[in-house]
Amino acid sequence: xxxxxxxxxxxxxxxxxxxxxxxxxxxxxxxxxxxxxxxxxxxxxxxxxxxxxxxxxxxxxxxxxxxxxxxxxxxxxxxxxxxxxxxxxxxxxxxxxxxxxxxxxxxxxxxxxxxxxxxxxxxxxxxxxxxxxxxxxxxxxxxxxxxxxxxxxxxxxxxxxxxxxxxxxxxxxxxxxxxxxxxxxxxxxxxxxxxxxxxxxxxxxxxxxxxxxxxxxxxxxxxxxxxxxxxxxxxxxxxxxxxxxxxxxxxxxxxxxxxxxxxxxxxxxxxxxxxxxxxxxxxxxxxxxxxxxxxxxxxxxxxxxxxxxxxxxxxxxxxxxxxxxxxxxxxxxxxxxxxxxxxxxxxxxxxxxxxxxxxxxxxxxxxxxxxxxxxxxxxxxxxxxxxxxxxxxxxxxxxxxxxxxxxxxxxxxxxxxxxxxxxxxxxxxxxxxxxxxxxxxxxxxxxxxxxxxxxxxxxxxxxxxxxxxxxxxxxxxxxxxxxxxxxxxxxxxxxxxxxxxxxxxxxxxxxxxxxxxxxxxxxxxxxxxxxxxxxxxxxxxxxxxxxxxxxxxxxxxxxxxxxxxxxx
Ligand code: PEP
Ligand code: MG
Numbered sequence: 001x002x003x004x005x006x007x008x009x010x011x012x013x014x015x016x017x018x019x020x021x022x023x024x025x026x027x028x029x030x031x032x033x034x035x036x037x038x039x040x041x042x043x044x045x046x047x048x049x050x051x052x053x054x055x056x057x058x059x060x061x062x063x064x065x066x067x068x069x070x071x072x073x074x075x076x077x078x079x080x081x082x083x084x085x086x087x088x089x090x091x092x093x094x095x096x097x098x099x100x101x102x103x104x105x106x107x108x109x110x111x112x113x114x115x116x117x118x119x120x121x122x123x124x125x126x127x128x129x130x131x132x133x134x135x136x137x138x139x140x141x142x143x144x145x146x147x148x149x150x151x152x153x154x155x156x157x158x159x160x161x162x163x164x165x166x167x168x169x170x171x172x173x174x175x176x177x178x179x180x181x182x183x184x185x186x187x188x189x190x191x192x193x194x195x196x197x198x199x200x201x202x203x204x205x206x207x208x209x210x211x212x213x214x215x216x217x218x219x220x221x222x223x224x225x226x227x228x229x230x231x232x233x234x235x236x237x238x239x240x241x242x243x244x245x246x247x248x249x250x251x252x253x254x255x256x257x258x259x260x261x262x263x264x265x266x267x268x269x270x271x272x273x274x275x276x277x278x279x280x281x282x283x284x285x286x287x288x289x290x291x292x293x294x295x296x297x298x299x300x301x302x303x304x305x306x307x308x309x310x311x312x313x314x315x316x317x318x319x320x321x322x323x324x325x326x327x328x329x330x331x332x333x334x335x336x337x338x339x340x341x342x343x344x345x346x347x348x349x350x351x352x353x354x355x356x357x358x359x360x361x362x363x364x365x366x367x368x369x370x371x372x373x374x375x376x377x378x379x380x381x382x383x384x385x386x387x388x389x390x391x392x393x394x395x396x397x398x399x400x401x402x403x404x405x406x407x408x409x410x411x412x413x414x415x416x417x418x419x420x421x422x423x424x425x426x427x428x429x430x431x432x433x434x435x436x437x438x439x440x441x442x443x444x445x446x447x448x449x450x451x452x453x454x455x456x457x458x459x460x461x462x463x464x465x466x467x468x469x470x471x472x473x474x475x476x477x478x479x480x481x482x483x484x485x486x487x488x489x490x491x492x493x494x495x496x497x498x499x500x501x502x503x504x505x506x507x508x509x510x511x512x513x514x515x516x517x518x519x520x521x522x523x524x525x526x527x528x529x530x531x532x533x534x535x536x537x538x539x540x541x542x543x544x545x546x547x548x549x550x551x552x553x554x555x556x557x558x559x560x561x562x563x564x565x566x567x568x
Contacts, residue, residue, distance in 0.1 A: 002237045005211050005218075007186065008480050009231030010197035013206030014249040015163055015184030016242070019222045022166040027141050031105040039100070043093050046103040049143040054083050056139070082136045087114060104144050111137040163226055165218045171308060174199040175283065184226040186233050188214050192483060193463040193513050194475040201516075202282060202535040208233055210477030259540035263294040267543045269525065270550040277543060278336075278533035280511055284322075287329035289536045297334035299459065299533025300398070300511035301326065303382065304340050313378050319385030327393030334394040336459070336533075337386050338438070339379065339411075341400040343367025363473055368401035373410055384418050390430035398459060402437040402444050408454060411435075438511070440464035445493035448500035458501050459533065462512025466490055485514045491527070491562050498528045509533050521545040526558030 034042055061076045082088055088110065095106035111133060118130035141147075160181040166173075168189045174196050177185065182205065190196060190209035200207040206228030218224065218235055225234040225245045229252075234241060267275040278299030279290045290298055306314050306322060314322075326335055343366055372379035386397055399411050415435060422429050436457035439445050445465060452458060462485060463474060469489050472479040484490065494510070501508030509531035514520050516534025518541045524532070525546065532542060 002241050003217055003235040005213060005233045005235065007208040007211035007214075007231045007233065008190075008192050008477055009227075009229055010190070010192045010194075010209050011200035011205060011207040012229040012252075013184070013204060014228070014245055014252060015206045015226045016245060016249065017161050017163045017183040017224065019165050019218055019220055019224055020159060020162040021218065021220050022164060022169075027138055027145065027147070029104050029108045029141060030102065030145075031108075032102050033100050034096075034102055036100065039097055042096050042103050045144065046092060046096070046107070046140075047089075049103070049140045050083055050089060052143050053136070053139045054080060057083070078132055079136050079139075082132060088133075088136065088140075104141055107137055107140060107144075163224050165214055165224075167215070169196050171195040171199050171305070174203065174205070175305070175308060177205060178203045178283075178285070184208075184228065186211055186214055186218070186224075186226055188212055189475075189477055191473070191475045191477055191480045193467070196475075198463070198513065198535070199282065201513075201537055202280070202286065204537050210480060212477075256540075259544060262540050262543050262547070263292075265294075265543075265547075267546045269546055270548065271552050273525075273530070273551050275525070275546050276509070276531040277539055277546075278509065278511075278531065279536045279539060280516075280533050281326070281536075284325065286536065287326050290330060290333065293536040293539050295333070295536060295539055297336070297394075298326070298330065299336050299509050299531070301335060301337045302341065303338060304342050307340065307342060316381035316385045319382050320388050323385060323389035323395070324392055327389060327395070330393065332393070334396065336396045336398050336436070337389075338398040338400055339369070339372060339382055339386075341368040343371045363467065369399050369407055369411065370401065370403075373407065376414065380414065380418065383415060384422070387415070387418055387422055387429040387433065388427060390433045391428035395430065396434040396436060396457065398436045398438060398457075400438045400461070401440050401464065402451060403441045404443070405450060405454070408437060408451060412454070436507075438464075439493075439497045440468070440512075442469050442493055445497050448497040449503065452500040452504035452506055455506070457507040457509070458497060460494055460497050460508070460510040460512060462490070462494070462510060462514040465493060465512065466514075469493060485517075485520055486523075486561065488562055491523075494524075494529075495527050495562060502528065507531055516542060518542050518545045522549050522554055523558060523561060525549055525551045526554035526561075 057076050057080050092103065092106040092110045095101065095109055096103060099106070114133050115130045118133065161183050163183055164177065164185040166185065166187050168187050169185060184206040185200065186207070187209045188211055192209070194209070197207065197209060206226055208226055208228060208231045211233060214233070218233070222235050223237065225237050225242070227245070234245075237245070267277050269275065276296050278297050279286070279293065279295040280300040280302065281287060281290060281298050282302045282305045303319075306319070323335075323337065343362060366374060383397070386395060389395055397415065399408070402408050412435065419429065419431070434456035436459060437444070437451050437455050438459050438461045439448055439451070440461035442465065444451060448458065466483055466485060467474040470482045470484065470487065472482045474483070498508050508529070510524065510529055511533035515524070515532040516538035518538065521542050522545065534542060
């Protein structure tokens, strides 16, 4: 019998495949005594498991495509080094001998001892190494216990074509999925604008989140159909259902290939209004797609993905080299680099760890520009690299999460200071580089005119704007029903921002997910939006709608949407 589970749709597309379940629970470590005569065989078991763990890690490292700038190799190398360290290879053996216990228990005791040492370290970087110790020990434990490895511990060929079922996934997991050729993923938790969801859309991985009953109903190796558009997961479908979805899968493919013809034509409404369609990019594999899809440039380059799956933040040179790669791929198209937006759900090792994510409301805490101003030692190298790169192609700087004018002034001051530094050292940069801000906080949308007076452009980040306007955590599926881009409060804030931009005569764009959802396109056009930035995967769908829309006819209808109606 086919079981149907309804979740939240986050990334369109139909996938049909076998399930691979990921559980992030603590491993149940068995404890038992061994006889003296068993010491040697227990030590041999540990040695074999460590050797196997090394092999697995090398296999993963060898399969990472050289095109990726996300330093997965560095993170794997750290784990390999730990597997050579006496603390993990020799100390547990002593414990086996001294306590006459099994290898798993000896390893657990040694891990606890190491974690305690790391916990006592004041240094943020070193204290985060305890996570690595945990990952490495878990890998060995799973081998000893003959358990299936987690996603990041599997060589890629095991996952090709699989549908991942998990409690929750991080953005970093999603990056790995792409490399592993995973067909789709389904999670118990998560919201539609979480970064994991955004990344899934960008990478065109069909995905459904918020499937609360999934754990009970989906098992390893079950055949599932995941319909990312409707948020439905069908477990062990019967023949009729399966053939219906195979047909639907083909229709979806046909629809996308029918859009290809729009790539080279401009976006223009029926009444002749030209619209600019830009792309949001994150990963190196997106760089080429901007031109391929016919976008007019990049309206949002999320640089935080440079910080993921690695142990320390990128330095100025790495930032610079990456931006040069993007500039080269864009061949003259404008690039808007958003300075790093870490914190909240975009957590990485080694940055802001002590301060931001241990607080109870990370989304309201130290993230994005707030974190950058608090930790200028990692903000300045990025800004300096952007300035240097601006000598090589058209670049704009975009600041996320501006909330008050002091933040804006502080950032502008740092940029001026860096410009002076570069000038004194005779290093080239674009002296007229444009600096803009993201309107993502209701306070800044209400005061958009103040920001518009001082900045060169504004971009509306609806993912956060909706989160903060509706007081909902964007990664919490339980309040996802309140994620409503059509709430008059949200629409009025968008409109206020567009009007402020028009008055100040500066470009206004939207780069939140709402910009790439074609059902909102006519409304946004009616509100006066003329520049959209979205993940390349949806650009042609939006273009198709624009080309069929008469904007003048929408003005009256749009006014109605701004009024409080029966739903509110
Ligand atoms: C937004 O908040 O709408 C946005 C584009 O930024 P991010 O999703 O990266 O927070
Ligand atoms: Mg945002």
